[in-house]
Amino acid sequence: GTTDDEKVRYALRRERLGQQWFRKQLVAAYDGRCAVSDCGVSEALEAAHIENYSGPKSQVASNGILLRRDLHSLFDAHLISFEPVCGEYRLCGSYLLDKTDYVSFAGATLRQPNECQWRPNTVFLEAHRIEFDRSEKKREKAGLLPY
Template structure:
């Protein structure tokens, strides 16, 4: 496996946020990036911003793929990514980075291959995700820690803002537009910043979010709301069988694979 530094133009600092939310990066050439390759992102006029891993081989972009949020250049290949860390432990200049890695290319080159003997050096520049990185082999069940989840929801501001925009500031289940009670629900449990993809989230009113985290409410692969049988006669029963209010952008809609995982965690759901 190889390692790369991908550079982001200084005038487009928002592009890293787009990549973190969508879970992919597009390039304008045919660099042969493979699944498992480390990709370190460098922000032009700044420093390193993230360490990611290619979750699949780079593939040619076709019309049927979800559109990207960037459109400044004619992109030809797409690389799915998982985030390892967004916490560099130092702000390092390109001059110092080049000196310590042996890289001779300029940051304007876009995608730069990292010498093999410099890979560990680059990894050491990042603080890994703490409690969640140890479970990177899958999405562990963390829903018994509901109080902790509720406490940190509002700390995930970029994820919440992305969902507010995608869902037109409306709860996907109830239709509530009271923004102060709208929260960003993870479909697969949160296990670090790389869980913050719009397709792994639903904008929910706070009480609906809690039911979702407790596996008392789920959304099937046809985007229909399903409720635990014990709640059908409660005030929440009115939502059972209703279609989820979906974002206009198909790329922002809940991914079926993510919904399937949540459905499986609901022992009552068949």
Template structure:
């Protein structure tokens, strides 16, 4: 076949890093499925993708870094491809996402949709500012819902204790499915960054103990200090988060 394109190599490196993240989080890595998915999306055979993964292991080994178990380094790469892989791996190391599975796929679909619609290309500075503020408003949540959660948790993040109102958002435990979702028992008041991790199923709450659980791959990061800490109690038990909703959310975490 033709030489590998840079897009194909980007896909290979991205898949390799995703498998690393899955392994680090304690999830099972189905390499054969990854190769089949890559073959379906980009062409070539699953075996070709497997061999390219072994080339990536070789590049990592040359750099003195760990490579994925089961993907023994294969040195027959070619000067051009090896240089490109080294470049892509250095970039990926600095910005590897821990999101995987259906959530990753939906996130990528939304990104492509936003790019296609021009959401990332404001026409001028005023338009850009409006987009930014509109995004903040949407992320904070429906005003009445957010107001109720601010009252329920005394204006503090239920996980970090942050009391900066402008940084706090109304997080749905079970995804939004209409006005009936906007009840305090289906929400948590969370700091913006923690809200993002909660929505990506990288942070959760154990429904039995009401203690915070952090994905294994995040436990060496600044978020590791949250793991095992207690979820804040609302001012009234009637405002407490639904145990059933918390259990549903926890079940969506691939590292459970």
């Protein structure tokens, strides 16, 4: 039979392939450009999960956004999120970023793919936004100062 080691290796390989497929889908959906900054440098772009990665079912384009690596990090840390404004999504940033270059992205439109099935799932975006608000309250309560 297969050893535990082999099982783990196989699972990791499958996960990596899933990740590659996820990235490929998003690169195609967003025409190889960041959905916020419009950066087209492929090495600087990452496939961001909106809802935390939880196996193959989370590797669908509607659970992802193609983002520049730094914006992906801020998104994962709930330092930026997106809020619905007049039928589109706009970037909202934490007060912690007020004195940084990132303030220029405040209110930026989240560019969405033309194909409906590639577009970010609004339920996931809403959940991310709720988490952002919760994190923001915690940061204020802890008295964290802007960068």
